[in-house]
């Protein structure tokens with residue numbers, strides 16, 4: 001596995017691959033501190049690349065997607081462990097640049113999916129999706145993959161990236177990988193290690209609320225009723241600080257009123273102490289059972 005610290009090094013490596021073969025290059029962007037959720041994305045990338053293709057992972061804790069007072073400094077990092085895990089998954093190369101390598105202090109350009117960046121998590125974390133769209137565009141331009149793989153846990157992020165790739169004619173296939181969960185249902189996240197043992201024990205309330213919503217969805221329930229049920233389940237957990245509960249059209253993320261008639265996504269953002277967790281579930285009315 002090649003470890004590239006500079007843009008020039010990863011570009012040269014990929015140019016060598018491209019000159020030797022037409023097989024696809026598949027990118028999995030990450031911020032490191034890898035867990036089983038990331039590794040499942042590496043396997044998806046390998047399956048898409050095929051035996052001849054190449055899988056590249058990037059590890060970069062991107063400062064521009066963290067707001068003032070957010071957890072950029074305390075975001076967990078363990079590069080040596082990440083490299084071992086990626087090696088074990090047969091990843092061909094890792095792009096792990098230093099911060100100074102990625103952003104030019106004179107840079108003038110940002111990428112923003114206008115309305116989509118301002119709604120939902122974008123309201124709670126202003127500027128977050130601008131940081132994500134800009135770094136992902138830069139990674140796409142540096143690595144020029146055929147396909148890129150992202151986790152469905154960051155549902156809105158995936159929507160932002162798909163929209164950006166389509167709007168800007170990037171010509172890169174975007175694939176989403178399913179959420180991986182702990183035994184008690186908690187969605188895997190690099191931030192889970194920052195939960196106190198007490199908060200960790202309660203954090204499965206997100207998955208429980210989503211399980212209940214999934215059961216209710218085919219009963220003709222309205223979006224408002226479903227939302228208040230989910231909210232009540234979360235509010236019943238005193239350690240949880242509910243940041244937002246939203247029910248949106250699963251494809252367009254448009255607001256929904258009245259009974260569900262199409263697949264909807266339930267989007268949760270809940271803090272435990274200083275740890276911000278998100279989760280989501282696509283649910284189906286009876287007429288649209290999967």
Ligand code: PAF
Pocket residue numbers: 029030031060062065132135136154157
């Ligand atoms: O999902 C993440 O880990 C990050 O938001 C991403 C896509 C790697 C961009 O920094």
